[in-house]
Amino acid sequence: xxxxxxxxxxxxxxxxxxxxxxxxxxxxxxxxxxxxxxxxxxxxxxxxxxxxxxxxxxxxxxxxxxxxxxxxxxxxxxxxxxxxxxxxxxxxxxxxx
Numbered sequence: 001x002x003x004x005x006x007x008x009x010x011x012x013x014x015x016x017x018x019x020x021x022x023x024x025x026x027x028x029x030x031x032x033x034x035x036x037x038x039x040x041x042x043x044x045x046x047x048x049x050x051x052x053x054x055x056x057x058x059x060x061x062x063x064x065x066x067x068x069x070x071x072x073x074x075x076x077x078x079x080x081x082x083x084x085x086x087x088x089x090x091x092x093x094x095x096x097x
Contacts, residue, residue, distance in 0.1 A: 023059050024048060034061045 023038045026045045033039035037059065 028061075031063070034063075037061045 024044055025038050025040050029042045
């Protein structure tokens with residue numbers, strides 16, 4: 001974090017994805033926003049760098065075209081996952097709370 005920067009300067013409300021609120025789009029502005037991937041104006045990266053922030057890691061996203069075929073192994077795994085119950089209810093001992 002840059003000298004004199006507020007610790008909460010980059011914080012914003014969390015969304016529904018694990019990646020919401022994490023990161024800054026630095027290239028790919030010619031593409032439409034991807035679900036769960038940060039999207040910001042193209043001048044943001046320069047503002048953050050000028051404030052002294054540094055890259056701590058990368059998140060990469062991409063698009064699959066309409067002709068993409070999912071590998072058979074992935075399809076079999078997806079079918080197995082769909083057969084599992086969505087949720088399970090379990091009793092919790094009051095002493096464990």
